Every structure is written in structure tokens, then in C-alpha cells.
Amino acid sequence: MAERSIILEPVKIRQKLERMAYEIYEEHCDETDLFLVGVNNKGYLLAQQLLDILQSISPLQIKLLHVVLDPSAPTEKPIQAELGDWINDKPVVIVDDVANTGRTLLFAMKPFLEYLPKSIQIAVLVDREHKQYPVATDFVGLSLST
Numbered sequence: 001m002a003e004r005s006i007i008l009e010p011v012k013i014r015q016k017l018e019r020m021a022y023e024i025y026e027e028h029c030d031e032t033d034l035f036l037v038g039v040n041n042k043g044y045l046l047a048q049q050l051l052d053i054l055q056s057i058s059p060l061q062i063k064l065l066h067v068v069l070d071p072s073a074p075t076e077k078p079i080q081a082e083l084g085d086w087i088n089d090k091p092v093v094i095v096d097d098v099a100n101t102g103r104t105l106l107f108a109m110k111p112f113l114e115y116l117p118k119s120i121q122i123a124v125l126v127d128r129e130h131k132q133y134p135v136a137t138d139f140v141g142l143s144l145s146t
Contacts, residue, residue, distance in 0.1 A: 007126065008142060016141030017046065020123055021053035023139050028060065028091055035092045037065040039108045043096035046125055050095060067108045074107040081111040092117045099124040102135030
């Protein structure tokens with residue numbers, strides 16, 4: 001069995017999340033509200049950590065949301081997301097752990113197309129830079145081209 005290598009140690013993850021939180025705040029410092037949307041379990045965990053950091057550095061009113069989908073078969077099961085008109089004209093940052101092909105992030109955006117958010121941006125801890133779908137990351141902890 002192949003041994004898994006660790007790309008980022010916990011201390012480095014925290015440092016990268018702090019930098020990303022400052023970048024998110026800098027981008028949205030003129031806003032009053034912000035929605036952080038975690039994709040599946042790992043994205044939601046990272047969104048929670050970003051929320052904690054953002055609450056300590058900014059006055060933004062931040063709401064945490066969760067989008068759940070099957071990355072291996074995103075069209076076979078409905079995408080779970082509790083959204084409403086209250087998201088209209090508000091900035092949204094979709095958070096996931098890794099952006100590889102962009103497919104999961106593309107499908108994570110799909111429920112938001114029924115509404116009119118002010119903006120939709122993407123934050124990922126690791127961007128693998130192998131996009132096969134038209135998805136660009138806005139806030140990145142680490143870029144890897146492998």
C-alpha cells in the first residue's frame with residue numbers, strides 16, 4: 001500500500017486559513033453580511049474555521065451554510081442546500097478543501113443559480129490547478145501543479 005504524504009501540517013493549515021480569512025475580509029470589508037458555504041464535510045469544517053477567524057478580525061455578520069452533494073455522481077442525487085431569498089444581493093463564498101477538476105465546485109454553485117447573490121466566490125485550502133470545468137478559485141491556501 002502506498003504511503004500518503006502530508007501536504008500541510010496543522011500549523012501551516014491554520015496559517016493559510018488565517019491568511020485566507022484576511023483576504024476574504026479585505027474583499028468584503030464594505031459589506032455587512034457574508035455567507036460562507038461549506039461543501040460536504042471537509043469544506044464545511046474549513047468554513048467553520050474560517051468563520052471563527054473572520055469573527056475575531058471583522059465586524060461582518062457571517063452565516064454558515066452547508067451544501068451536500070455526491071462528487072462522484074453529482075447528477076444522480078439531489079444537491080442538498082437550504083437556501084432562500086435572504087441570500088439575494090449578499091456575497092457568497094463557497095469553501096472546499098481541494099479544487100482539482102472543478103466539477104464538485106461547479107455543482108456546489110448550482111443551487112445558488114435559483115437566487116441572485118451579489119457575488120459567488122470560491123475558497124479552497126489546496127488548488128490542484130487541473131481544471132476541466134470553468135471554475136476559478138478566488139482564495140487559495142496552497143497551489144499545487146502535479
